Amino acid sequence: MSDLVQWSGNLLYTSFILYLIATLLFGGAILPKKNGQKQGVNRWGKLGITITVLGFIAQLGYFFTRWAAAGHAPVSNLFEFITFFSMMLVGAFIIIYFLYKLPVLGVFALPVALVTIAYASMFPREVSPLIPALQSHWLSIHVTTVAAGEGILAISFIAGLIYLVKTIDQSKKSKQTFWLEAIMYGLIAVIGFVVITTSFRLAGYEAEFNYVNKEGQAASETFTLPAIVGPNEGELLTENRFEPIAEMPAFINAKKLNTVIWSLATGFVLYWLIRLLSRKRVGALVQPLVKNVNKDLMDEVSYRAVLIGFPVFTLGGLIFAMIWAQIAWTRFWGWDPKEVWALITWLFYAAFLHLRLSRGWHGEKSAWLAVVGFVIIMFNLVAVNLVIAGLHSYA
Amino acid sequence: MGKVKCECGHVNPHGTVLCESCGRALTEEAKKEKFHDMRYEGSARRSQTYNKTIVDKVWNFFSSVKVGVWLIVLTLIASSLGTIFPQEFYIPNNVTADTYYEDTYGIAGKIYYMLGFHDLYNSIWFIALVASIGVSLVICSLDRVIPLHRALKNQRVARHTTFMKKQRLFASREGTIEPQEIGKVKESLKESRYHIREEDGSLLAEKGRFSRWGPYVNHIGLIIFLIGAMLRSVEGMYVDELLWIREGETLEIPGTDGEYYLKNEQFIMENYDKEKDSEVFSEAIEENGVIAKNYQTDAILYRDENRDLPGAEPELVEVKKEDIRVNEPMKFDQFALYQNGFSQNEMKAMEFMLTNKETQEAVGAVKIDLFNPKDVYDLGNGYKVELLGYYPDYDGIGKDGEPKTKSPVPNNPAFLFNLVSPEHPDGEVAFTAIRQTMEPMGETDYKMEFSNIETRDISALTVRKDLTLWILALGGTIFMIGVIQGSFWAHRRLWIRQVDGKVYVAAHTNKNWHGLQRELDSIIEHTSIPSPEDQQASEQSGKEKN
Numbered sequence: 008m009s010d011l012v013q014w015s016g017n018l019l020y021t022s023f024i025l026y027l028i029a030t031l032l033f034g035g036a037i038l039p040k041k042n043g044q045k046q047g048v049n050r051w052g053k054l055g056i057t058i059t060v061l062g063f064i065a066q067l068g069y070f071f072t073r074w075a076a077a078g079h080a081p082v083s084n085l086f087e088f089i090t091f092f093s094m095m096l097v098g099a100f101i102i103i104y105f106l107y108k109l110p111v112l113g114v115f116a117l118p119v120a121l122v123t124i125a126y127a128s129m130f131p132r133e134v135s136p137l138i139p140a141l142q143s144h145w146l147s148i149h150v151t152t153v154a155a156g157e158g159i160l161a162i163s164f165i166a167g168l169i170y171l172v173k174t175i176d177q178s179k180k181s182k183q184t185f186w187l188e189a190i191m192y193g194l195i196a197v198i199g200f201v202v203i204t205t206s207f208r209l210a211g212y213e214a215e216f217n218y219v220n221k222e223g224q225a226a227s228e229t230f231t232l233p234a235i236v237g238p239n240e241g242e243l244l245t246e247n248r249f250e251p252i253a254e255m256p257a258f259i260n261a262k263k264l265n266t267v268i269w270s271l272a273t274g275f276v277l278y279w280l281i282r283l284l285s286r287k288r289v290g291a292l293v294q295p296l297v298k299n300v301n302k303d304l305m306d307e308v309s310y311r312a313v314l315i316g317f318p319v320f321t322l323g324g325l326i327f328a329m330i331w332a333q334i335a336w337t338r339f340w341g342w343d344p345k346e347v348w349a350l351i352t353w354l355f356y357a358a359f360l361h362l363r364l365s366r367g368w369h370g371e372k373s374a375w376l377a378v379v380g381f382v383i384i385m386f387n388l389v390a391v392n393l394v395i396a397g398l399h400s401y402a
Numbered sequence: 403m404g405k406v407k408c409e410c411g412h413v414n415p416h417g418t419v420l421c422e423s424c425g426r427a428l429t430e431e432a433k434k435e436k437f438h439d440m441r442y443e444g445s446a447r448r449s450q451t452y453n454k455t456i457v458d459k460v461w462n463f464f465s466s467v468k469v470g471v472w473l474i475v476l477t478l479i480a481s482s483l484g485t486i487f488p489q490e491f492y493i494p495n496n497v498t499a500d501t502y503y504e505d506t507y508g509i510a511g512k513i514y515y516m517l518g519f520h521d522l523y524n525s526i527w528f529i530a531l532v533a534s535i536g537v538s539l540v541i542c543s544l545d546r547v548i549p550l551h552r553a554l555k556n557q558r559v560a561r562h563t564t565f566m567k568k569q570r571l572f573a574s575r576e577g578t579i580e581p582q583e584i585g586k587v588k589e590s591l592k593e594s595r596y597h598i599r600e601e602d603g604s605l606l607a608e609k610g611r612f613s614r615w616g617p618y619v620n621h622i623g624l625i626i627f628l629i630g631a632m633l634r635s636v637e638g639m640y641v642d643e644l645l646w647i648r649e650g651e652t653l654e655i656p657g658t659d660g661e662y663y664l665k666n667e668q669f670i671m672e673n674y675d676k677e678k679d680s681e682v683f684s685e686a687i688e689e690n691g692v693i694a695k696n697y698q699t700d701a702i703l704y705r706d707e708n709r710d711l712p713g714a715e716p717e718l719v720e721v722k723k724e725d726i727r728v729n730e731p732m733k734f735d736q737f738a739l740y741q742n743g744f745s746q747n748e749m750k751a752m753e754f755m756l757t758n759k760e761t762q763e764a765v766g767a768v769k770i771d772l773f774n775p776k777d778v779y780d781l782g783n784g785y786k787v788e789l790l791g792y793y794p795d796y797d798g799i800g801k802d803g804e805p806k807t808k809s810p811v812p813n814n815p816a817f818l819f820n821l822v823s824p825e826h827p828d829g830e831v832a833f834t835a836i837r838q839t840m841e842p843m844g845e846t847d848y849k850m851e852f853s854n855i856e857t858r859d860i861s862a863l864t865v866r867k868d869l870t871l872w873i874l875a876l877g878g879t880i881f882m883i884g885v886i887q888g889s890f891w892a893h894r895r896l897w898i899r900q901v902d903g904k905v906y907v908a909a910h911t912n913k914n915w916h917g918l919q920r921e922l923d924s925i926i927e928h929t930s931i932p933s934p935e936d937q938q939a940s941e942q943s944g945k946e947k948n
Contacts, residue, residue: 011682012682076682077683078680107916131686131689134682134683134686135683135686135690136674136679136680136683136686136695139695139697139728139729139741140728142728221506256508257506258507303915303916303939304916307915311913314889314913315889315890317889318885318886321885322882326882329878333868334731335728337731337738337740337864337866338866339871339874341491342484342489342491342523344485347482347484347485348485351478351481351482354477354478355478358471358474358475361470361471361474362471365441365467366468366471391485
């Protein structure tokens with residue numbers, strides 16, 4: 008491992024820690040004021056944004072040093088892409104912050120960025136050389152634009168989430184509280200994934216299986232989490248390891264499914280721990296944070312982020328994507344799952360804009376749409392890469 | 403059709419809601435509403451005006467944004483269904499769809515196949531759905547853009563007070579405004595890039611009107627794109643061929659009508675090497691094993707100069723020599739050749755030694771070109787090998803006792819030899835396949851001993867011509883311009899009016915109300931002009947308190 012790669016890694020750690028500090032500072036900035044002054048930017052807020060910008064610079068440092076070490080833009084596998092996405096999320100937050108000066112956005116956006124970086128670091132981090140299909144400068148152009156668009160759209164999700172936390176009545180149980188809890192659980196499940204993966208990695212857990220793959224051939228796979236579900240006709244080779252409870256058919260990747268089950272289960276435990284300890288819904292627990300939020304302004308921020316993010320996403324995720332696909336894969340469109348999900352994302356935000364512009368879906372409806380849009384983006388980023396394998400599954 | 407004349411004297415088209423000129427409400431509903439619906443300036447939209455004939459009904463159906471959104475949502479859901487299992491064109495070549503889905507995915511796969519989802523994006527209903535979006539795009543846009551353009555062109559500076567009162571941002575007070583204050587405000591408005599029009603004491607400041615055309619511009623772009631995509635099925639616009647070409651071969655390039663030929667000089671496949679490539683990759687190479695680095699065909703492009711002479715042999719003239727790689731297609735005329743795939747080590751020739759079994763003495767070597775075998779190989783001195791049968795893709799012995807071949811491709815060559823030697827002038831019959839020898843007519847004294855094999859690689863190149871690309875590029879560009887125009891700018895207007903000893907101020911924007919309010923606050927600050935308040939927000943917070 009060269010020094011440059013080492014440096015690059017350290018810069019990423021630095022940015023992670025700076026974002027963590029900035030989150031706390033923004034938390035300080037939104038504490039209720041004693042003298043009842045209007046919510047604005049105070050010392051805490053200024054400090055918070057300064058640290059955020061420093062963190063962003065550190066992360067840029069990570070990006071460019073890694074670029075220099077590898078000789079290509081570090082956006083060629085899941086770790087690199089998700090890390091870059093988190094950087095674009097922070098970048099979009101910084102822009103929106105300077106437009107609207109809202110510290111509360113930082114209280115929600117930065118933790119999402121932190122979880123994203125942690126999530127990214129669970130994937131293989133070594134610097135890989137590029138396979139022939141990726142050897143093009145369109146790699147950096149297409150992927151960075153997509154990530155930028157998605158980062159900006161993520162801010163729309165965050166503003167929408169704040170809107171929902173603020174406006175949903177937590178005094179009684181309703182459909183809204185249920186779905187808000189579902190989002191919270193989703194975020195916690197990502198933390199669950201990081202916790203459980205790291206724990207078993209530190210414990211050095213490995214269980215090797217021989218199994219029969221989709222093509223009917225013998226293959227082997229090493230599980231790094233105890234196999235709740237095992238591979239097709241799997242045979243456990245390592246001693247003193249957990250025997251799978253259920254066996255999966257050949258077309259399901261049992262290792263990935265197993266990780267998903269573990270993450271959801273850990274998330275479930277964490278979620279209920281929080282609820283039992285606080286005796287509140289998670290939505291109700293974070294509600295005090297948004298007490299001073301102007302919900303109309305939050306609605307506007309969410310919409311504004313879609314207005315900025317949608318053209319960027321279209322450019323990167325469809326137009327640049329088509330140009331490169333024409334060069335690398337001989338056709339600009341081939342109904343590959345990743346392409347289809349980019350189209351779905353685009354159609355969804357197009358529907359969002361039409362509902363908002365012409366059908367007057369403002370406020371809560373618009374906030375829910377922003378949340379669903381982000382869920383689709385995450386689905387495309389995670390599930391399509393990991394579950395529905397297509398041409399994009401080189402991560 | 404009856405025009406509507408407003409009290410202000412302006413003649414509006416039939417169906418107008420708010421007078422194009424002064425903004426007065428012309429319908430009973432509009433007079434009653436608390437806030438005017440400003441989305442299309444209260445202009446006369448065909449869909450809101452006529453509903454008698456079939457044409458009207460079709461027009462009204464497709465002009466509805468509600469219908470448009472439904473079409474988008476249905477397309478979105480339909481598209482997602484196609485990603486549950488791989489589409490037919492991504493399943494392996496050696497299986498058929500009717501068995502593949504059930505074999506691989508069980509009952510769910512069978513249902514998927516039966517519903518036709520394995521080829522969803524080419525299904526008639528999916529194409530019809532996309533086409534309806536296209537129709538909706540055209541009709542929605544026409545229904546709105548023409549009256550909207552009229553209304554914005556005809557708008558007067560002095561709007562009627564009822565119009566101003568029913569704007570979301572509004573304020574009024576008794577009294578008048580000093581002329582120098584108006585002058586000051588005008589200065590700041592100009593600084594913020596507003597265009598200002600004045601008419602007897604009234605003022606209209608406007609900016610970013612062009613952003614209102616953004617949606618229509620981007621819809622035009624989309625229509626052009628869809629037309630481009632449709633043109634692909636027109637004969638001659640689109641070529642999609644695959645050329646399998648062996649090393650050393652020169653073949654006609656399909657789709658070029660015999661005009662172009664290609665020679666494959668050699669095919670190269672490289673993997674990353676821990677020793678030779680950058681040290682930072684060594685960990686990844688160790689983890690993953692083999693990582694491909696390059697797929698390349700060194701090719702020469704020829705043009706047939708005799709192609710217009712019927713019956714003449716092709717006369718090939720070299721056009722260019724180029725290395726075709728992934729991401730680096732060879733381009734010529736309107737064609738492009740892409741490195742698409744390869745097959746390595748196809749057998750080209752086999753070499754055998756005619757050997758005396760007893761003495762182990764080799765009499766001579768026979769090299770058989772697997773694509774063009776000879777009937778007889780004469781080794782001299784009375785030694786001769788006759789090829790009685792050649793089975794390039796040997797597949798066992800058939801019921802009739804004859805060896806069978808699956809295909810003419812030498813995947814598993816087998817030979818029926820007659821070995822002639824001075825001892826056996828009539829020859830001995832031997833059957834030789836890979837790792838297998840048979841002597842059907844009894845034991846022989848001589849045998850064909852395998853000694854060497856020559857192989858070569860085959861490169862698969864996609865031949866592509868797509869004359870629709872420029873249309874798609876044009877559509878995409880127009881779409882991007884429109885979407886940026888509509889998203890990054892807002893149409894903002896401020897009206898100031900003094901009537902009967904009262905000052906009225908109203909403002910409108912098509913988005914970012916907070917942004918407009920902040921801008922106006924800073925412009926109107928320190929003047930006696932009242933700053934417009936958000937009537938909708940104050941109403942809502944009033945409700946919340948109750």
